Amino acid sequence: MANERAVKQLFEGLFALTDLRMIFRETAPTHDFSEEQKKRAKEALDRARKAVADLEEEFNL
Amino acid sequence: MRDYVVDNIETRTREELFINMHPIQAAGRLTPEAMKALIAYGDGYSTCDWCRKPFRLDKIPRPPIDEFHAELAKFLGMDQARVVPGARRGFQAVASSIIEKGDSVVLSSLAHYTEFLAVEDANGVVKEIPLNEKNVITADATAQKIEDVKKESGKLPKLIMMDHIDYSFGNEHDVYGIAKIAKEYDIPFLYNGAYTIGVMPVDGRKIGADFLVGSGHKSFASPAPSGIVATKDEWAGKIFRTTQMVGDLTKRRFGIKEVEMLGCTLMGSNLIGMMASFPRIKERIKNWDEEVKKSNYFLGGFLKIEGNKVLSELPRKHTLTKVDTRGSFDKIARTHKRRGFFFSDELKDRGIVGEFPGATRIWKLNTYGLIWDQIRYLVNAFKEIAEKYGLDVSD
Numbered sequence: 001m002a003n004e005r006a007v008k009q010l011f012e013g014l015f016a017l018t019d020l021r022m023i024f025r026e027t028a029p030t031h032d033f034s035e036e037q038k039k040r041a042k043e044a045l046d047r048a049r050k051a052v053a054d055l056e057e058e059f060n061l
Numbered sequence: 062m063r064d065y066v067v068d069n070i071e072t073r074t075r076e077e078l079f080i081n082m083h084p085i086q087a088a089g090r091l092t093p094e095a096m097k098a099l100i101a102y103g104d105g106y107s108t109c110d111w112c113r114k115p116f117r118l119d120k121i122p123r124p125p126i127d128e129f130h131a132e133l134a135k136f137l138g139m140d141q142a143r144v145v146p147g148a149r150r151g152f153q154a155v156a157s158s159i160i161e162k163g164d165s166v167v168l169s170s171l172a173h174y175t176e177f178l179a180v181e182d183a184n185g186v187v188k189e190i191p192l193n194e195k196n197v198i199t200a201d202a203t204a205q206k207i208e209d210v211k212k213e214s215g216k217l218p219k220l221i222m223m224d225h226i227d228y229s230f231g232n233e234h235d236v237y238g239i240a241k242i243a244k245e246y247d248i249p250f251l252y253n254g255a256y257t258i259g260v261m262p263v264d265g266r267k268i269g270a271d272f273l274v275g276s277g278h279k280s281f282a283s284p285a286p287s288g289i290v291a292t293k294d295e296w297a298g299k300i301f302r303t304t305q306m307v308g309d310l311t312k313r314r315f316g317i318k319e320v321e322m323l324g325c326t327l328m329g330s331n332l333i334g335m336m337a338s339f340p341r342i343k344e345r346i347k348n349w350d351e352e353v354k355k356s357n358y359f360l361g362g363f364l365k366i367e368g369n370k371v372l373s374e375l376p377r378k379h380t381l382t383k384v385d386t387r388g389s390f391d392k393i394a395r396t397h398k399r400r401g402f403f404f405s406d407e408l409k410d411r412g413i414v415g416e417f418p419g420a421t422r423i424w425k426l427n428t429y430g431l432i433w434d435q436i437r438y439l440v441n442a443f444k445e446i447a448e449k450y451g452l453d454v455s456d
Contacts, residue, residue: 015097022093024077026432029412 006058013051020044075414080435083415084381085228087429088260089278089285094337099284102333109328115317118325118332119143129336134291136343137273138264141301142291143319144277144327144335148255149175151274151290153182154321155251156220158300160185164219165210167248169198169234171227173255188218195374196230198223200238207246221248225263226256230373231381231425240269249296255279256381258289259342260429261349271296277331282338287331355436356380356428362440367453368392372423380429391421393450404446411442 023041027033033041055061064072075081076090091099102108111123119130134142145151152175160166160183168176170189180187190198190206203221210218221243225236236252243250251272257263258275259282265273277287292300301319308314318324327335356377363369368388373381390404397403401419408416417424428436444454 011101014100018093018096018100021077021096025090026435028077028435029079030438 006055009051009054009058013048013055016044016047016051020048079409079412079414080431080439081415082413082426082428082431082439084425084427085279086415087380087427088256088280088282089276090282090430091284091334092282092338092341094341095282095284095334098333098337099330102330105329107329108332117317117319118328120317124333124336126332126336129339132339133289136339137258137275137289137291138266138268139270139273139291140294141297142289143301143322144332145288145290145322146327146331147175147278147286148173148253148274148276148288149179150286150326151272151288152176152179152222152251152253154290154300155272155274155292156180156183156185158302158321159249160219165214165216166220166222167203167206167210167218168222169224169227171196171198171229171232171234172222172224173228173253176222176224176253185219195232196372197232197374198234198239200235200242203239204242204246207242207248217246218248220251222251222253224253224255226379226381228256228381229425230383231256231377231379231427232374233378236268236270243271244269256379260346260352260380262346265291265293272300277327277335281335281342283335284331287327287335352380352429353377355431355433356382359428359436359440360384363443365455366443366447367455381425381427383423383425385423387422389447389452390450393452394421407446407449408442411445413439413442 020041023033023037024031027037066072108118108121108126112121118126120127130142134140145154156166156179160180162184164185165188166180166185167188167190170192177187188206188210190202193199193202207218221239223234223236223239226233240250249271250269251274252265252268252270253274254263255276256279258273259280263273271293273291275281275289277283277289278285281287300321304315304318304320356379360371360377360382363384364371366389370385370388372383372385394401394403399406401421404421405416405418408414416426431439447454
């Protein structure tokens with residue numbers, strides 16, 4: 001089912017951004033990321049980016 | 062820039078943009094897993110996808126709501142647990158099951174108002190135990206109150222309810238000693254863990270409690286409303302009794318449904334949020350000492366400001382604290398054009414929220430869950446504001 005893959009990617013993207021949201025919370029109010037937080041933020045954004053790319057590909061957008 | 066979910070509902074961003082030291086919000090902040098649960102299980106009856114016979118929430122196997130209930134009871138050192146919409150519904154379930162008209166219920170002079178309402182709802186009468194000079198309830202004071210009630214009414218109280226940590230001072234009350242007294246008088250004992258269950262280890266059996274009540278949204282990193290009521294097998298049949306009602310026309314029965322729970326209790330994302338947070342809860346309670354250490358560190362810095370006082374017991378045993386700034390920031394407020402709001406403005410300018418807006422006299426804060434960098438930032442911000450307005454800050 002092609003759409004099942006798309007829905008999976010949709011949630012993966014939302015969950016990845018949720019992980020980024022948590023880093024915002026633990027670094028508020030300055031949002032000065034430590035090296036470890038930068039690494040986690042990058043991983044989250046990479047996951048989100050991949051999810052969006054897969055969705056675009058899925059629907060030829 | 063102000064974003065909106067829709068129309069006039071603002072996107073809530075205070076946890077992302079600020080350090081939030083709100084007294085009752087701190088330990089209810091969601092884990093990432095609970096956030097994801099909200100995304101996936103926000104639909105109304107989302108927990109009912111796999112509801113099969115016997116058609117009751119705590120029996121649903123997918124997601125494993127049944128296992129969660131069993132694990133929750135074990136985690137709390139009790140035999141059975143149910144989730145409820147807030148601690149108040151836990152008080153209500155217990156009070157409604159064992160209190161009869163005119164029965165006395167002994168509770169703390171710092172009891173939460175919902176304990177009063179639960180007793181009133183059951184047609185009982187509250188009898189408050191006085192505080193000692195440190196604003197703490199002792200076992201001796203509890204025994205004395207029981208004797209007073211017995212003398213006055215000729216009957217023993219039907220229930221003792223006690224907050225381990227009260228909502229006002231965040232002080233610790235002698236729940237172990239009080240449970241022992243309850244046992245001596247053979248009075249059931251309800252432990253109110255609204256500020257403990259989910260942040261520190263709580264073992265009902267070790268405490269000697271007959272009932273444990275906790276709050277999901279206060280201390281279990283869960284959406285509101287959510288809560289827990291747990292008990293021992295000997296009480297489960299009473300508190301979690303099933304319906305005996307039969308329809309006079311249709312002869313319908315709903316046998317498996319529990320009366321006090323009104324059938325199913327906490328559905329959808331609130332329950333799945335609790336379940337999703339549970340693994341982290343089991344881990345985070347092991348760090349309670351560190352949380353208390355941070356609370357004491359912050360207050361150490363806070364007290365370096367001339368005129369600041371801490372009204373809660375010291376050293377702190379909890380992260381919720383009542384402070385008195387009448388001798389410091391309130392002095393500034395008296396002549397400032399913004400009055401007490403000057404203090405809120407200054408905090409907000411430094412990315413801090415959660416104080417009662419405009420309050421510069423007696424107010425509460427909670428440092429739970431802040432990381433060390435945020436704690437140090439908080440201390441510096443308070444000192445900076447004090448210095449700006451000419452208050453002495455000692456080294």
